[in-house]
Amino acid sequence: MNANLTITDLSKRYGSTVALDGVNLTLRPAIHGLFGRNGAGKSTLLGVIANRLLPDGGAVELDGANVRENESAQSRIYLVNETLPFLLGARISTIFKREERYYGGFDWPFSARMLAAFGIEPGRAYGHLSLGQRMIVRLVAALCVPTDVLLLDEPVLGLDAVNRDLFYRFLLESYGERPRIIVISTHIIDEIAHIVERAAIIDHGRIIDAFDAESVGSRATVLTGESACVGSFVEDCGLQVISRETMGRLATVIVRGPVEAADLPSGIAASALGLQDYVIRVTSGAVGPDMPDISDHQEAGDETGAVSSSKGE
Amino acid sequence: MDGKVVTTNDNVRESAHGTANAAAGVSEASVRGGRGMMRGDDFLGMSRQCRLTLVRNLAVYGVVLLLGLLLFVALCYQRLQALRYETGGLSASIDAERYWFPILLLAAAAWQWLFFDTAICHGVSRRTFVKASAIGGIVMAIAVSVSMVAARYVLISSGKEGTCFVGIRGCFLGEPFDLPRSEQFLYAWQRVSYTGGASGSGFSPMLVGGVLFMFLKFLSLMLAYVAVGTVLGAVLAWAASKGTWGVVAALFVACLASQLLGSSSVLWTDEWLGRFAAAGALGNWLVQAASGRVISHPSAGVEIGTYVVWIPVAESLVLFALCMWITYLMTARREIHPARQRA
Amino acid sequence: MHFDDSSGEPLFRQVADQLNEAIVSGLYREGEQVPSTTEISTTYRINPATVLKGMNLLVERGLLEKRRGLGMFVAPGAAARARGAKRDEFLDNRLPQFIAEARRLGFGPKELTELIEKEYAS
Numbered sequence: 001m002n003a004n005l006t007i008t009d010l011s012k013r014y015g016s017t018v019a020l021d022g023v024n025l026t027l028r029p030a031i032h033g034l035f036g037r038n039g040a041g042k043s044t045l046l047g048v049i050a051n052r053l054l055p056d057g058g059a060v061e062l063d064g065a066n067v068r069e070n071e072s073a074q075s076r077i078y079l080v081n082e083t084l085p086f087l088l089g090a091r092i093s094t095i096f097k098r099e100e101r102y103y104g105g106f107d108w109p110f111s112a113r114m115l116a117a118f119g120i121e122p123g124r125a126y127g128h129l130s131l132g133q134r135m136i137v138r139l140v141a142a143l144c145v146p147t148d149v150l151l152l153d154e155p156v157l158g159l160d161a162v163n164r165d166l167f168y169r170f171l172l173e174s175y176g177e178r179p180r181i182i183v184i185s186t187h188i189i190d191e192i193a194h195i196v197e198r199a200a201i202i203d204h205g206r207i208i209d210a211f212d213a214e215s216v217g218s219r220a221t222v223l224t225g226e227s228a229c230v231g232s233f234v235e236d237c238g239l240q241v242i243s244r245e246t247m248g249r250l251a252t253v254i255v256r257g258p259v260e261a262a263d264l265p266s267g268i269a270a271s272a273l274g275l276q277d278y279v280i281r282v283t284s285g286a287v288g289p290d291m292p293d294i295s296d297h298q299e300a301g302d303e304t305g306a307v308s309s310s311k312g313e
Numbered sequence: 314m315d316g317k318v319v320t321t322n323d324n325v326r327e328s329a330h331g332t333a334n335a336a337a338g339v340s341e342a343s344v345r346g347g348r349g350m351m352r353g354d355d356f357l358g359m360s361r362q363c364r365l366t367l368v369r370n371l372a373v374y375g376v377v378l379l380l381g382l383l384l385f386v387a388l389c390y391q392r393l394q395a396l397r398y399e400t401g402g403l404s405a406s407i408d409a410e411r412y413w414f415p416i417l418l419l420a421a422a423a424w425q426w427l428f429f430d431t432a433i434c435h436g437v438s439r440r441t442f443v444k445a446s447a448i449g450g451i452v453m454a455i456a457v458s459v460s461m462v463a464a465r466y467v468l469i470s471s472g473k474e475g476t477c478f479v480g481i482r483g484c485f486l487g488e489p490f491d492l493p494r495s496e497q498f499l500y501a502w503q504r505v506s507y508t509g510g511a512s513g514s515g516f517s518p519m520l521v522g523g524v525l526f527m528f529l530k531f532l533s534l535m536l537a538y539v540a541v542g543t544v545l546g547a548v549l550a551w552a553a554s555k556g557t558w559g560v561v562a563a564l565f566v567a568c569l570a571s572q573l574l575g576s577s578s579v580l581w582t583d584e585w586l587g588r589f590a591a592a593g594a595l596g597n598w599l600v601q602a603a604s605g606r607v608i609s610h611p612s613a614g615v616e617i618g619t620y621v622v623w624i625p626v627a628e629s630l631v632l633f634a635l636c637m638w639i640t641y642l643m644t645a646r647r648e649i650h651p652a653r654q655r656a
Numbered sequence: 657m658h659f660d661d662s663s664g665e666p667l668f669r670q671v672a673d674q675l676n677e678a679i680v681s682g683l684y685r686e687g688e689q690v691p692s693t694t695e696i697s698t699t700y701r702i703n704p705a706t707v708l709k710g711m712n713l714l715v716e717r718g719l720l721e722k723r724r725g726l727g728m729f730v731a732p733g734a735a736a737r738a739r740g741a742k743r744d745e746f747l748d749n750r751l752p753q754f755i756a757e758a759r760r761l762g763f764g765p766k767e768l769t770e771l772i773e774k775e776y777a778s
Contacts (some may be wrong), residue, residue, distance in 0.1 A: 043651050052649040071362040074436035081651045169698045176704050177692030194702045214667055247411040
């Protein structure tokens with residue numbers, strides 16, 4: 001599986017609102033997490049890739065071919081979000097058959113197994129299902145079509161904890177059997193932190209960070225200690241501050257990049273952030289010149305955790 | 314997964330192959346073929362999406378056509394029963410051209426407005442969607458034309474001297490339905506006015522190939538309906554994207570327009586009424602010519618009318634092309650937003 | 657197996673440690689196939705790439721071997737090697753840490769030896 005999805009300088013605006021502001025991202029076969037606040041542009045980005053929304057500038061290319069209005073590319077891309085292109089009266093099996101026709105295949109045994117695990121009878125009418133069950137049916141279909149790109153926009157919204165867990169299981173199983181490009185956009189970051197291989201954070205229409213999920217610990221460091229002490233350390237090392245909190249004389253400063261334990265003066269403790277915390281920290285500030293636009297680097301740069309644009313900012 | 318059988322009761326999947334493959338970095342392209350998935354998708358040079366959309370379009374139009382025909386047959390039967398039991402004072406027979414107008418209009422509009430989302434969400438391009446509408450629309454227009462003209466021709470040719478209704482339009486059966494504007498292309502006519510206000514008229518015998526002319530005129534009407542309906546659907550969709558009020562407004566306008574076009578106004582009036590009175594007036598001549606009637610006045614009080622079918626055919630084709638082009642322009646920018654509100 | 661986010665250990669290393677433990681304890685014997693990446697991935701909700709990375713770590717240490725077309729197997733002599741590595745780790749790290757801590761708390765070597773022997777007896 002060598003599919004490659006490249007997003008170059010993608011931009012889109014709705015009237016005066018900028019939804020996407022020059023997004024650059026490269027996706028290879030892996031499970032990718034797309035994180036960001038409401039309105040950051042996640043749904044818009046996924047919608048553009050799936051040819052449902054039309055960009056104002058830039059391009060999305062699958063294996064070198066622009067996907068816009070391109071049917072052979074779009075037959076390899078599948079998006080699940082809240083849009084319901086299904087007739088409510090149809091039976092689940094009818095819906096699956098339609099997907100099979102449009103996408104050239106369907107993993108029926110797998111779908112049967114999943115529906116059984118979720119407790120949904122395949123003969124039921126889609127319209128008789130609860131909202132959560134409808135989402136499950138759509139996710140089951142998504143995992144069973146032989147597409148090379150799978151886009152899931154808030155897939156677990158409305159699912160209870162047990163169903164979410166089951167879904168992650170089946171997602172990993174499907175990916176293990178057939179590695180492909182999977183992009184999951186979700187707000188429930190903690191649950192998905194171990195499941196995604198790559199993480200991309202989008203804020204105000206731009207990708208502000210993209211990295212290997214397991215190296216999130218080196219994206220930022222939390223420094224705690226006496227306020228002035230921490231302040232001078234940060235300044236001396238030229239560290240870039242993401243956020244700062246003070247409680248009396250105790251300051252907690254979050255800086256970009258890793259900090260070697262050996263470099264720490266006594267009195268300052270350092271710890272790493274988990275994925276959800278990092279996303280929260282990095283997207284809760286206002287956008288501005290101190291937020292670098294990070295073009296996605298595939299291998300080298302990210303392993304060391306060094307931020308590519310630290311030179312200019 | 315070569316040689317791996319997966320059943321619904323299989324709880325433990327033998328994924329050794331997959332693991333080894335993944336571990337060895339081998340491409341999993343072969344996996345796709347292993348589950349009986351169809352990958353060949355070019356049919357007559359059309360992509361899978363193209364073929365499926367066209368089939369879907371024809372199916373939708375086919376259903377509408379079928380229902381329309383069934384209702385039409387029922388109406389004809391009802392009319393024949395009414396003729397049997399009542400004499401005189403009956404309204405005009407069923408105008409088939411007017412009957413199909415709302416059906417084709419609404420079918421084309423409904424497809425354009427309501428079936429777009431499903432298509433685009435399954436990888437169909439906007440270009441293909443409009444192309445399918447055009448092809449399906451033409452097929453639908455031809456299907457209606459063939460069935461209606463064939464049926465009408467049977468009625469006409471079974472009318473004999475003494476059993477038919479002789480009138481201004483010639484001798485033919487007027488019941489249970491007719492194609493008033495198309496049938497005129499079967500004949501040419503002459504009207505002479507005598508002194509004292511009296512007038513007499515004469516008709517040529519049925520022209521050779523008259524049926525073809527009738528068919529072409531009817532087809533041009535059907536194509537025009539499909540064309541207008543398609544644009545209407547695109548406009549409705551655009552209005553709907555502006556919010557609920559847009560839909561309400563658009564539907565209101567659509568009803569109004571349909572009423573106007575359907576009522577006794579410019580398009581439907583028996584133009585021959587006004588024609589004689591305003592003989593020679595340019596405006597009148599244009600209206601006549603637009604529907605294919607070319608009237609000449611060789612001498613005072615004498616009118617010769619010939620029906621030139623290529624005029625309405627050309628007009629319809631131009632209208633169809635124009636409407637399809639406008640629809641494409643509108644559809645090319647049509648988007649599907651997620652159901653949640655966008656930021 | 658249990659995976660902990662807050663321990664600070666990279667996840668792939670935790671995977672490697674858990675498998676290591678299983679080999680040491682004899683749960684997976686030499687020549688036996690260990691669960692596939694997909695199995696571990698789906699059971700513990702971890703990305704397969706991470707699992708693979710952990711397994712590769714053990715391959716490097718000579719505890720696991722890849723058999724092409726079949727999967728991952730416990731290498732011959734793995735149990736002994738793993739146990740040996742653990743002993744080394746104990747002697748290089750845990751023991752010095754233990755002694756340093758004891759020293760910090762004021763235990764002398766003789767006192768410590770007595771306490772150790774008492775602990776062994778119970």
